[in-house]
Amino acid sequence: MGFRFVAIPGHRMVAHPQSLPSDERLEPELPPLHEAVERAFAGAEFRDVKAKDRLRALLKGDKPPNLGSPGSGFGPSALFAQPPQDLPALLRLADELESLARRDAGERALVWKCSECSARYAVPVALARSVSIRCERCGHPVELNPGRSLGEESLIDPFLGAVNSARHELAGFFREAMARGWPVLVSTEEIGS
Numbered sequence: 001m002g003f004r005f006v007a008i009p010g011h012r013m014v015a016h017p018q019s020l021p022s023d024e025r026l027e028p029e030l031p032p033l034h035e036a037v038e039r040a041f042a043g044a045e046f047r048d049v050k051a052k053d054r055l056r057a058l059l060k061g062d063k064p065p066n067l068g069s070p071g072s073g074f075g076p077s078a079l080f081a082q083p084p085q086d087l088p089a090l091l092r093l094a095d096e097l098e099s100l101a102r103r104d105a106g107e108r109a110l111v112w113k114c115s116e117c118s119a120r121y122a123v124p125v126a127l128a129r130s131v132s133i134r135c136e137r138c139g140h141p142v143e144l145n146p147g148r149s150l151g152e153e154s155l156i157d158p159f160l161g162a163v164n165s166a167r168h169e170l171a172g173f174f175r176e177a178m179a180r181g182w183p184v185l186v187s188t189e190e191i192g193s
């Protein structure tokens with residue numbers, strides 16, 4: 001499910017089927033990968049509920065969202081956070097997203113290469129055990145011995161990079177919305193559009 005967040009001044013919120021105004025709004029620049037945006041929230045909480053569960057409940061719950069859509073291709077919006085009462089929770093969520101990004105960016109891997117075909121194997125440092133495997137490509141045995149790896153490198157892959165950039169972008173967006181005192185709305189793509 002592709003989420004779209006916007007913040008607009010509270011007095012400019014309109015009910016569905018009208019559209020939200022576009023001349024005065026904040027919107028984070030999220031990566032085009034839906035999965036990356038969903039994953040960005042994994043492990044983060046909002047008011048003691050998993051942030052992802054809250055998003056799903058707001059958008060797919062018993063009560064359908066009833067605020068205007070942010071634009072074509074997107075369904076009606078739901079109120080995700082309303083200042084001032086949600087300000088502390090949203091600022092905490094912003095902090096959590098950034099610390100998750102820092103944690104993931106810091107994950108290191110040990111690297112080995114198959115001596116026969118040079119296929120590369122990387123295992124997170126925390127999970128590295130001395131073990132012998134068969135090379136997936138050529139079948140040659142490869143010793144994943146932590147004492148004899150080629151070294152450490154950052155484990156971050158392009159997908160995780162997109163997840164982390166979504167986290168930073170969302171954190172900055174949530175902070176800015178709360179600083180302006182604007183409600184944060186969320187919507188999702190309409191099926192079949």
Ligand SMILES: [Zn+2]
Nearest residue numbers: 114117135138
């Ligand atoms: Zn090999």
